[in-house]
Every structure is written in C-alpha cells, then in structure tokens.
Amino acid sequence: MTSPVVLRIRTAVAWFSRTRFFRRVGPHVMPPLERGMAWLTRGRVQMSGLLVPSLVLHTVGARSGQQRDATLMYVPEPGGTMLVTGSNFAAAGHPAWSGNLLAHPDAAVSVRGRRIPVHAALVPDDEREATWRYIERQWPGYRGYETSSGRTLRMFRLTPR
Template sequence: MLYGKEHVRRYQETDGAEGHDWNNTTVLLLTTKGRKSGKLVTTPLIYQRFGDDYLVVASKGGAPDHPLWYKNLLAEPEVEVQVKADRFRARARTAEPSEKPEMWRTMVRTWPDYDEYQQKTDREIPVVVLERVN
C-alpha cells in the first residue's frame, strides 16, 4: 500500500497507473504553496467528481486541527491538481453551508470513515471544491 512521499512519487512517475486506485477508492494529487515556506507541497487525497469539479475532504483523520494542505490553500487558493495523467491548475474553495451536505454525502459514499472522523473532533471538517482553471 502506498503512503506519503512514496505514493506521490509513484503516482507522478506512472501518471496515476500506480496510486490513483487506492484502498478501494480513488486518489488525486493536490499541490499547494506552503503559506510559510513558499515551497510547493504535494499531497495524495481521496477525491470524487462533483459535476465538473473535484471534491476532497480536509479530515486529517478527525484531528483537532486542520491539515496543513488546507491551511495552505486558504492562504493561496490557486493550486495544481493531478488526476491520473491529467494535470491542471485549479481554484480551491471551501464548500458553502448550503452545498456541503450533498457534497459530504458524496464523499462519505467513497470513504465512510469521514462520518467517524467528524464525530471525533469539535471542528467542522471542510469539504474542498477544486474548480479547474483554464
């Protein structure tokens, strides 16, 4: 099973042939700009399509604080995304309260543990919408 930097490396080298299908779900690569370091950071994340957009969840396994990649995109919403061989720029935004319930259900269908993660933490776990930029 691939994790962390090895997951990113194999995904990039194989255009997602290794790493896209992971643990009975699908994974994309999200590259954010470090809000403190200014360095590019790539994170493998479970995703689902939602219309023309892609959804990811800032769960960090239900930890009390948001994951670093989410803090980075709050500071700089222009991100890079790789889905298999498709690499593109996107604008990241947190789902609005009115749209989040449907998006959350979409993500829980692919990774049921998200409901458990939300129960473990007092913070509201964000759903992030990645909108392709042409």
Template sequence: MAPTLPQRWMARVHAALYARSGGVVGHNAGSVPTLVLHTVGRRSGTPREAPLAYGRDGSSYLVTASNWGHDAPPAWLLNLRGPGPSSIQVGSSRLAVTATEVWPSDPSYARLWEIVNAVNHGRYRRYAAGTRREIPVVRLDPVDT
C-alpha cells in the same frame, strides 16, 4: 494533533508513486479514487503534495479536509488559502484549480459531504465523530487556460 509519522510517510510514498508512474499507480488506492493536490507552502514557499480521496460534482473535484479526524486542519487546507498556485493530478492529467471551502452552514454541504463520504467508504463520518472541529468539503474547480 498532527498526522502521525506513519500517516505522513504513507502519504509521501503514495504521492511519489503517483507522480513517478504518471498516475498509473495510486489513482485507485484500495478502491478509493485518489488525486494528488499540489500547493505551495504558505510560509516556506516549498512545493507540497497531498494524495486525497475525491468525489465528483459535475466538473468539480471534491476533497475533504478531514486530516484523519485530528483536531487541527490539514496543512494543505491552509496552503490553499495562501497566495500560491494550486493544481491537481488526476491519473495522468494535471489541472490548475481554484478552491472553495464548503462548510456545514452552506446549503449544499450535506449533499457534497455524502458524495465524498460514500467514495471513501464512510471513513469521513467516523473522522468527523472523533474531532471537535467542523470538517469542510473543498470544491476544486479546474481553471480554463
């Protein structure tokens, strides 16, 4: 199941406010730190934006491909697998990133999952309970330029 229309609408408004305010509005969405992931549509080639709750592990940014607990992965995860460049906006900073998917079979998964689940006030645990798919944590590492 894809995100609902209200979920998509809220994500678009959030990303637009974040961008237009230079990261002043939207970085802390309801006490949850939020970044905007910028990808390129894998089929369309169109720039895409997704506001995502994030945690930190050293210099890495951690996001969760939960898709609000839907059975299909979020489009942004599929776009990250494509050839286009990816970047994040964190507050007023924009960083080129590389992405690594961390799955439950990885020994570091449980630790990383707890970081992002805690930041998002336990919502990811609820999302995971409502879907049949495994939900990866995605490590976004800044690229040295």
C-alpha cells in the same frame, strides 16, 4: 455510478481507516507507500487510487511559499469539479494543505498523471449537509472522521480553470 462490490469494499476499508490503529499508523505508513507508487508509475497511479478516486494536490505553502504536494482521496462531481476534505486521519488539527488552499486558492491537481490547474473554494455552510451526503454515497462513513477529530472538517470544491 459505483458498483455494489466496490461500495462494499469501500465500506470495509472506510471502517478500517477510522480505527484507532489506522489513525495512529496511517500517517506514518501511507505517505511513503504513496511516494513509492508514484515513483514506480511515474506519477500516473496513486496507491490509494487503486480503490478510491485519488489525486495529487499541488499547492503553494501558506508560510513557506514553496511547492507542496499531497495525495488525497477526492469525490468527482458532475461538470468536472472535485471535492476534497481535510480529514487529516481524524487528527485534532487541520492538514497543512487546507491552510495552503485558504492562502493560495489557485492550485493544481494531478489525476492519472495529467496536471489540471484548479481554483479551490470552501464548501459554503449552507451546502455542507448535501455535500456530506454526496461524499458518503461514494465513501460510506467518511463523515466519521469529523466526529472523531472533534472539529469541523474543511471541505473544498476544486474547479478546473
């Protein structure tokens, strides 16, 4: 369970991450910062993971067939599954990694430096509301990205294989 102090900090950071400023600057600033932290810690720590659970998603490119990595926030579920949401900084288009998972659902994640093979499945429409409620208990206001983006965000459940 998340402590009240961490939840308050996440609420403030969630608000900031939905501002127009962050949505404009974040896509340019966050990836190099994440790469720098990964280099410094040899992949054991993601910068965003200092505040929220984070993982590195390893996919195969839908068109290129090349290995692709993306650092993402995730929400752990009981039983070891993980939820990831394609918010893409509230951009109008879906993030590339979500298309990669649709084309190649067998992927891997690295959590705290440990690589885990996973199978990705879209969260079914009849589970979306309950899943959003669960995600927002961990990351308050996160669904605001869906409203801001003007699209239905792709939500995936990653099951270890």
